[in-house]
Amino acid sequence: MGVYSREEIEAIYRRNFKLVYQICLVMMKSVPDAEDAAQTVFGRVMERDTPFRDPEHEKAWLIVTARNECRDQLKHWWRRCREDASALDALVWEQPQDGLVWDQVAALPDKHRLVLFLHYYQGYATDEIAQMLGDNPSTVRSRLVQARKKLKLRLEAEGYGTT
Amino acid sequence: MEQRDLNRMFDALAPTQEQEQAVLDRLLQTERKGNSMKKLKKLTVLGIAAALMVISCAAAVVTGLDQRLADYFGASPEQAEQLSTAAATQDPVSHTYNSGWTVQISQVLSDRYIVAALIDFTAPEGMVLPIPEDTELSRELTLMVDYRIEDKDGNLIASLKDAPRSVKPDRVSEGGGLKVYTVESWSYEKEGDGLANCLYLEDSEPEQGRISVMWKYVRGTKFQNYANDELLGARVSIIPKGMTFRSTHETVYFAEEAELWSYDITLSESDSGSLYSIETPLKIAEHEVELKTIYLSPLELAYEFQRSPELPSSYAIPLYDKEARAYAINLADGSSVAVKDNFGLSATASESGEGINHVGLYPVEFIDPEKVVSFSLFGQTFALK
Structure with a gap:
């Protein structure tokens, strides 16, 4: 089907599933949707007719493909018509405050959520994120600043950290 | 924090x-399915070629409309006549496979950009579908429906590449009391960039072995060479293939590859809607685009605009910001009707920003196109005359 054998696909999957799934969950805010989107992303790997240049290329490609897949799905009309109040029912928070943080992160625009994840959790510099996602570095920095600011205000309003 | x-x-x-x-596991299962699809595709093409020889032109005389379609589009009995102007065919056509499965296509509606077909699937007598009681079909079932569309000159403008892969809940209709769920994910096309899916209809009786869906395709405008991919006069082949049951991971194919049935129809060349040439600048946030056309039919409202290449990204335009876009269909009596996205085909211009963006919408309630006087978007109103 593509350039990779089944074993190679599985190896790429094992190396990267957590990353891809987390991006999809951050973007989609729904466990079933994130699983579907992650599956689609690795389906695209199967279709590749050229191998990745190196592990960094592999990772960056997966991040961008996951972002694009989720963005396409989020634009979809059925998704925009439905309520997603129960979307995160399947998430269980061992620490209740994590759920509170997530609630406020989830309320941010998807671009902000993704930048927060890539910068703080994955450790990418803003320039690297910009290059990867094809955005202007100043746009990424601006999103990060706005995301932090909004998150801080929202969490303060929720009384986070005061108890 | x-x-x-x-x-x-x-x-x-x-x-x-x-x-x-x-x-x-699902991924690798998809891979196996994908391999068999390749062979299936070749045979399907042969089947289509044979079937096209017996295509009947279907500018049928319309005498009625299936109530389920009227319900879906929210048309009252009085409005059904208006909706029926979009009917491409009325006589049901059914096919029973050697496996005992029967597929019936009861009615097809179409306009310039959309084709929708009402399809009933009936299991062989005595077969119990492995669908647990009281579960949403959308969560239990994935239908596999292939398609191929040629424009009126015989140019291929759409064909399905992959089987649908996932199941999504959709919505409950507001007017007709008919619950509708999206069955399948969008489909990646080998040609074209339209989108198709199936919507489960509430009158499905899975315990009786009957599943009813509305299959719907909306054309895209991504590629310049498909600039003329309107569906007027198009030849559409719908090829039901099977279904997958999620709870048991079983896949049922209606027939062997060589025996797949293709429902073929030539859509009417006359337009059930009206295309308004606007050719006027439209300000969207701080960006200016050219609003090319507005299209209004009993099935949808759509508009197309052309972006200038210097815009940094197709996502710079807030097409999905409900407050900014402020869509409203304005009627002669002074009232307005809201609209919703129809497949979200908005960002289909090329990456460089060139090309036409097509935005498909549908009114939240059925409207008589003749009562529409204007369409408002992004704070501007355009008369439809």
Whole structure:
């Protein structure tokens, strides 16, 4: 089907599933949707007719493909018509405050959520994120600043950290 | 809040081992299915070629409209006549496979950009579908419906590349009391960039072995060489192939590859809607685009605009910002009707920003196109005369 054998696909999957799934969950805010989107992303790997240049290329490609897949799905009309109040029912928070943080992160625009994840959790510099996602570095920095600011205000309003 | 709080929360979003394995299993299952699809595709093309020889032109005389379609589009009995102007055919056509499965296509509606077909699937007598009681069909079932569309000159403008892969809940209709769910994910096309899906209809009786859906295709405008991919006069082939049951991971194919049935129809060349040439600048946020056309039919409202290449990204335009776009269909009596996205085909211009963006919408209630006087978007109103 593509350039990779089944074993190679599985190896790429094992190396990267957590990353891809987390991006999809951050973007989609729904466990079933994130699983579907992650599956689609690795389906695209199967279709590749050229191998990745190196592990960094592999990772960056997966991040961008996951972002694009989720963005396409989020634009979809059925998704925009439905309520997603129960979307995160399947998430269980061992620490209740994590759920509170997530609630406020989830309320941010998807671009902000993704930048927060890539910068703080994955450790990418803003320039690297910009290059990867094809955005202007100043746009990424601006999103990060706005995301932090909004998150801080929202969490303060929720009384986070005061108890 | 400290960064560690954020990271701990992201940590908690990590998948479980069970999830990882389950998705991998599905992925590899899809691969196997994909391999068989290749062979199936070749045979399907041969089948279509044979079937096209007996295509009947279907500018049928319309005498009625299936109530389920009227319900879906929210048309009252009085409005059904208006909706029936979009009917491409009325006589049901059915096919029974050697496996005992029967597929019936009861009616097809179409306009310039959309084709929709009402399809009933009936299992062989005595067959119990492995669908648990009281579950949403959309969560249990994935239908496989292939398609191929040629324009009126015989140019291929759309064909399905992959089988649908996932199941999504959709919505409950507001007017007709008919519950509708999206069955399948959008489909990646080998040609064209339209989108198709199926919507489950509430009158499905899975315990009786009958599933009813509305299959719907909306054309895209991504590629310049498909600039003329309107559906007027198009030849559409719908090829039902089978269904997958999620709870048991079983896939049922209606027939062997060589015996797949293709429902073929030539859509009417006359337009059930009206295309308004606007050719006027439209300000969207701080960007200016050219509003090319507005299209209004009993099935949808759509508009197309051309972006200038210097815009940095197709996503710079807030097409999905409900407050900014402020869509409204304005009627002669002074009232307005809201609209919703129809497949979200908005960002289909090329990456360089060139090309036409097509935005498909549908009114939240059925409207008589003749009563529409204007359409408002992004704070501007355009008369439809």
